[in-house]
Amino acid sequence: MGWMRWVLIAVSLLVAGNRFALADDMLYFNDGRVLLGEIIKETDEEVEAKGTIAGVEFHSTFKRSQIASVIRNVSSRTPSKVETDVKDSDSSGDFLIVPLKGTFGEDIYPLGLINAMDWAVKHKVPRIVMVIDSPGGYVWASRYMSDKMKEYDNKLNFTMVIENSISASIWPTFASDDLLITPGGTFGGAVVYHMTNTGSAEVDMKMNSILAAEVAAMAEKHGHSGALARAMMLSEQQVWAVPNGNKWNLVEAKPESASGSGARQLSAGKVFTLTGSDCVKFGIAGSIPDTSESSISHALGDLKSAGDQGEKFMKTAKTSCDGLIKRVKQWQQNVRDRLEKLNDAAATAKDKESFIRRIDDVASTITNSIGPLRDQAKALHMMPLFESFSSADVMEYRRRIDKIKEQIRK
Numbered sequence: 001m002g003w004m005r006w007v008l009i010a011v012s013l014l015v016a017g018n019r020f021a022l023a024d025d026m027l028y029f030n031d032g033r034v035l036l037g038e039i040i041k042e043t044d045e046e047v048e049a050k051g052t053i054a055g056v057e058f059h060s061t062f063k064r065s066q067i068a069s070v071i072r073n074v075s076s077r078t079p080s081k082v083e084t085d086v087k088d089s090d091s092s093g094d095f096l097i098v099p100l101k102g103t104f105g106e107d108i109y110p111l112g113l114i115n116a117m118d119w120a121v122k123h124k125v126p127r128i129v130m131v132i133d134s135p136g137g138y139v140w141a142s143r144y145m146s147d148k149m150k151e152y153d154n155k156l157n158f159t160m161v162i163e164n165s166i167s168a169s170i171w172p173t174f175a176s177d178d179l180l181i182t183p184g185g186t187f188g189g190a191v192v193y194h195m196t197n198t199g200s201a202e203v204d205m206k207m208n209s210i211l212a213a214e215v216a217a218m219a220e221k222h223g224h225s226g227a228l229a230r231a232m233m234l235s236e237q238q239v240w241a242v243p244n245g246n247k248w249n250l251v252e253a254k255p256e257s258a259s260g261s262g263a264r265q266l267s268a269g270k271v272f273t274l275t276g277s278d279c280v281k282f283g284i285a286g287s288i289p290d291t292s293e294s295s296i297s298h299a300l301g302d303l304k305s306a307g308d309q310g311e312k313f314m315k316t317a318k319t320s321c322d323g324l325i326k327r328v329k330q331w332q333q334n335v336r337d338r339l340e341k342l343n344d345a346a347a348t349a350k351d352k353e354s355f356i357r358r359i360d361d362v363a364s365t366i367t368n369s370i371g372p373l374r375d376q377a378k379a380l381h382m383m384p385l386f387e388s389f390s391s392a393d394v395m396e397y398r399r400r401i402d403k404i405k406e407q408i409r410k
Helices: 004-012 110-122 139-151 167-174 201-221 226-233 276-281 293-299 309-348 352-379 383-387 391-409
Strands: 025-029 034-042 046-053 056-063 067-071 095-104 127-137 157-166 178-188 240-244 247-251 273-275
Touching: 025 046, 034 309, 095 110, 095 139, 095 167, 095 293, 095 309, 110 127, 110 139, 110 309, 127 139, 127 167, 139 167, 139 201, 139 383, 157 167, 167 178, 167 201, 167 226, 178 276, 201 226, 226 247, 273 276, 309 352, 309 391, 352 383, 352 391
Parallel strands: 095 127, 127 157, 157 178
Antiparallel strands: 025 034, 025 067, 034 046, 046 056, 178 273, 240 247
């Protein structure tokens, strides 16, 4: 997440900021380039557009095969799905498989699932089946994904098929209505307090407790154990499995006469992970032999798959979101170079007042140039990244500008 600390500075020094602020449409290319400008004409094979790519003016016709996604009316739109070239063939079916493979915020982006949910609603596919194999990742991505799932609760049913759902992965897992797990699957281990970097264990543990309460409430809403969710996130939390006829109840407090009742302690006062067999044994998830389409269909009662559009949406989302991150990383280096040049020039500047005005002009571009990047983040459902900027980041930017001013005044 180190690149986030530079993004405000990067945006503020974007030379073409005012020009980009006028852009209404956006093309994301497969190689990570972005055209900001106006889409003039679209066909199934080509898109004619004019605008800027990395500050260079273009007016050209591009092949669809070059383009990952298209966003119209960037400056005025509210967060919504990115248009893609996914076709509507084979759109009938009972469930749509959406793979969640890799790290949240790097390989898995909320945009992909949002597009899949929109598509499923449009084509009257009632169930989303997510297949998760993830070690976790950035909480902003998994938490945002679960929040968007809530918005579709009255339109779609969500089933999570677990290969591995670890750490931040548990957000969308507990936001699902039904859980299935493979024999070798793993589920849990979601303490996140050490990721907040506040420098205070007490503060971080308090934040983790707040997040645990949030996930527990979400789990209970979908018929899962809140005690289990809390135990997966809080190191001091216990969870016990108490037999109740042919089922097990999961509770937080050690039952009286635990040994005589057959109760089992699933956690030993530390954040824990359950195996697939444990999840099935204690009624946490149903059993599924593997994550193939045929196995999923059979587990759901021999329902019909709606095809591979879900995988396409996830791939397209990764290309689009990676493209934005790539631009930010490029800006990082540009910012470093620009600040170094300003700092070097300050030592030899003859007209001090003129140079200070030059510095102020650079600083004043923040307001004008941050808008387009923020609009892109909205369209790609990456706003939590921008909202996570701390006052320390802004202070660092101002500190560096003030330091250059001090140097020129000496």
